[in-house]
Amino acid sequence: MAKVAIMGYGTVGSGVYDIIKTNSDKLSRSANGESVDIKYILDIRDFDDHPEKELFTKEFNDILNDDEVSVVAEVMGGLHPAYEFTKSLLEAGKSVVTSNKELVATYGTELLEIARGKNVNYFFEASVGGGIPIIRPMHQCLTANNILKIAGILNGTTNYILDQMIRKGKTFETALKDAQNNGFAERNPAADIEGHDACRKIAILASLASGKMIDYNDIDTDGITNITLDDVKYAAAMDSVIKLIGYAQFDENGKVYSIVSPMVIKNSSPLAGVDGVFNAIMVTGDCVGDVMFYGKGAGKLPTASAVVADVVDAVKHSDRSKKIFWEKPTENIMADIDSKKFEYFVRTTDSAENVQKIFGKCEFVDNIIDNESAFVTSPLTKSEVEEKLAKLSDVVANIRVMD
Amino acid sequence: MAKVAIMGYGTVGSGVYDIIKTNSDKLSRSANGESVDIKYILDIRDFDDHPEKELFTKEFNDILNDDEVSVVAEVMGGLHPAYEFTKSLLEAGKSVVTSNKELVATYGTELLEIARGKNVNYFFEASVGGGIPIIRPMHQCLTANNILKIAGILNGTTNYILDQMIRKGKTFETALKDAQNNGFAERNPAADIEGHDACRKIAILASLASGKMIDYNDIDTDGITNITLDDVKYAAAMDSVIKLIGYAQFDENGKVYSIVSPMVIKNSSPLAGVDGVFNAIMVTGDCVGDVMFYGKGAGKLPTASAVVADVVDAVKHSDRSKKIFWEKPTENIMADIDSKKFEYFVRTTDSAENVQKIFGKCEFVDNIIDNESAFVTSPLTKSEVEEKLAKLSDVVANIRVMD
Incomplete structure (x- = not known):
């Protein structure tokens, strides 16, 4: 019988509890016959009306010092004290599984190293893509491949907003408000719409793919706040859509071009x-x-189901580290994303004639707005495109085209 | 150092050889530092010009009796002697990985049982969806879920043919001929276009999901030979497409409704x-x-990359069975697919008035062919729809609508 603890009884934590209770037979079969029993739930709040209120504790040390507990699900979120708790647990020889992308992106390298040293596991399937299987498939099933590129729609909030603009013709502001009203966006939506959430996730995926830590601070990150309904309409006229993409491309020397x-x-x-x-x-x-891997990137039960799958895997591998990890690179492995050539979609109030004079060969898009030229450039580096854009009288929009 | 053997040096087998040779460093890192070395290649043909011709043998016993060989990739295809070879190898305590869907669908239950008994592994990631990670993600990452439904486009040949009909307006016959000319369809395309290939694959997925063997002989299988260009055009008019679907739905009692x-x-x-x-x-x-899991369902390197990932996993788990398996059900678990209600898309030369008299409420589709009525029924069992169709003067087409 495996004893597990849940740290954090919020949306995901309560989902983990529900799934372990509801699907216990199935989990036990998956865990080679071992039943998966919740011994503690750590939360600073009171849950006196909970049917198993005796499981709740406010004392982290109850979990840390209980030798019976072999696997802990950290679903509290945030960096602190999640980092300190996770570190202590791994050092005490317990496996930890998490949905905490911020923690994995920030301290993952160190925590994975500790887990390896202690021959336990630090699993984080739920930290990217919620319930979508992605970490384990990349690590195990694609292991015979050198990964060349990752391009992901990694944030459901921004995808919902863009989708409302594309399909319903809403402005960004209206779509954001609707997302907030429907519970798909936070009151303070900055982490989502400015791309920071997607940035942490692509950092995790890129680290996993390269085996070297990619620091999310080194990834250029643009959000969708400047995307207008007209941009979206132009994209439609090009038989295209605009999506927020977490992007990482790996060259043959192990260098990584990454951007959000x-x-x-x-x-x-x-x-x-x-x-x-x-x-x-x-x-x-x-x-x-x-x-491609597709599914719900967030939500109580999807995310919790990925956490519980990690719990089961940790129970099955209680005596060995599965060595899902990356290490600190000894030299800089980030390539300069600005030196990578992309095509750009550009809108300008300047004339088509001037555009052609400056950009040479480029593909014009039928006008949607009067007195605008809209076109797609040939592949250019960032400095090349900026130099040319500076020569135009006015630039309304410039957006990368995915290669 | 792990010694492996490849049985069958056809398309997939030579791909396995190429990947192990080319990506050896990466594979060794994935296999916890153990290098993966090919010791034998079994094939009845001569490969005297091969740079490593000394690896080739025509004697299965060379592999069976070599204690150094711990993992064997069976990529010879067909039932015999693949079955006898696999059985002997597992009984001798060697792990076997395979791309052979026919063998897994037919003898998988027995072979998985032998592997479990011997504490070795029988892996078959490449048997469904070629290089797409699906077996391991379903088994591991979705382990916290009760699987409710699987619906898959499992055969690339038929999908290519339908796609050519949908996008290029080709007839079925022309599209098939083009597929054959492009190497996407066999000279004898029956296994693909009549749905038998998809049937074995959905049987494997359904067995994995339910933990009980689903016999592919029990799965009703229709192919795409009766689909016409007009059917495809009607689908487009309904903002839809026609796809060949391997389908399995699981009810709360563990019964399975399955069809191709x-x-x-x-x-x-x-x-x-x-x-x-x-x-x-x-x-x-x-x-x-x-x-959803998406990718190339066939081809030399995609399929071989899944086989090699299985080889690496088998090397890593050389001392323990991973217990991916299903067992023979003690009672019939197949539900009667004919009792399951689907909507049907129907074309008839009968009048809309008669259609409404017979079918009651149903949704008409704008005519593409003169003197036809085209409509979608309400959800009906097979006997219900057949009874009603028999009352129409002439039925041109009737095709299930996916629920």
Whole structure:
């Protein structure tokens, strides 16, 4: 019988509790016959009306010092005290599983190293893509591949907002307000709409793919706050959509080009059809080509189901580290994203004639707004495009096109 | 150092060889530092010009009797002697990995049982969806879920043919001929276009999801040979496409409704956008909701990359069975698919008035062919729809609509 603890009884934590209670038979079969029993739930709040209120504790040390507890689900979120708790637990020889993307992106390298040293596991399937299987498939199933590229719709809030703009013709502001009213966006939506959430997730995926820590602070991050309804309409006229993409491309020397940015995506890409709060991650391997993983990127039960799967895996591997990890690189592995060439979709009030004089060969898009020129450039580095844009009289929009 | 053998040096087998040779460093890191070395390649043909011709043998016993060989990749295909070889190897305490869907669907239950008894592994990630991670994600990542439904585009040949009909307006016959000319269809295409290939794959997925063997002989299987270009055009008029779907639905009593059949799918479903030779599998779990796995369902390197990932996993777990398995059910778990209600898309030369008299409430589709009525029924069992169809003067087409 495996004794587990849940740290944090919020949305995900209560989902973990519910699933372990409801699907206990199935979990026990999956865990090689071992039953999975919750011994503690850590939360600073009172849950006196809870049917198993005796499980609740406010004392972290109850869990840390209980030798019976072998696996802990950290679903409290935030950096502190989640970091200190996780570190202590791993050092005490307990496996920890988490949905905490901020913690994994910030302290993952150190925590994975401790887990490896102690021959226990630190699993984080739920930290990216909620319930979508992505960490384990990338690590195990694509292990024969060198990963060439990852491009993901990693944030459901921004995807919902863009989708409302694309399908319902709402402005950004209206779509954001609707997302807030429907519970798909926080009152303070900055972490989502400015791309910081997606940035942490692509940092985790890129670290996993390269085996070296990618610091999210090194990833250029644009959000969707500057995307207008007119941009979205132009994209539609190009048989495309605009999506917020977490992007990482790996060159043959192990260098990583990574960015979070709105990108114009052709409708023929499977990523283009990913609607509403759904997430999807396209991974390109040198052998397998493109594979995509799709599903709900957030929500109580989807996320909790990924946490519980990690709990089961940790129970099954209680005596060995599965060695899902990355290490600190000894030299800088970030390539300069500004040196990577993208095509850009540009809108300007300048004339088509001037555009052609400055940009040479480029593909014009039928006008939607009077007195505008809209076009797609040839592939250019950031400094190249900026130099050319500076020569135009006025630039209304410039958005990367996904390669 | 792990010594492995490859049985069968065809398309997939040579891909396995190539990947192990090319990505050896990466594989060794994935296999906890153990290098993965090919000791034998079994094939009845001569490969005298091969740079490592000394690896080739025509004697199965060379592999069976070599205690150094711990993992064998069976990529020879067909039932015999693949079955006898696999059985002997597992009984001798060697792990076997395979891309052989026919063998897994036919003898998987017995082979998995032997592997479990011997504490070795029988892995078959490549048997469904080629390089797409699906077996391991379903088994591990979705383990907290009760699987409610699986709906998959499991055969690239038929998907290519339907896609050519949908996008290029080709007839079935022309599209098939083009597929054959492009190497996407066999000279004898029956196994693909009559649905037998998809049937074995959905049987494997359904067995894995339920933990009980689903016999592919018990799954009703329709192919796409009766689908016409006009059917495809009507689907487009309904903002839908026609896809060949491997389908399994699980009820709360553990019964399985399974079928392979062309189905009308709304374009809003992510499955609708799966083009060309790509495959995709949508899995619905009670916690996670819909997740989809997408990628190349066939081809040398995609399939081989899944085989090699299994080899690495078998090397890592050389001392323990991972217990991916299903068992023979003690009672019949197949529910009668004919008793399950589907909506049907129907074309008839009978009048709309008669249709309404017979079918009551149903949704008419704008005519594409003169003197036809085209409509979608309410959800009906097979006997209900057949009884009603028999009353129409002439039925041109009737195709299930995916629920």
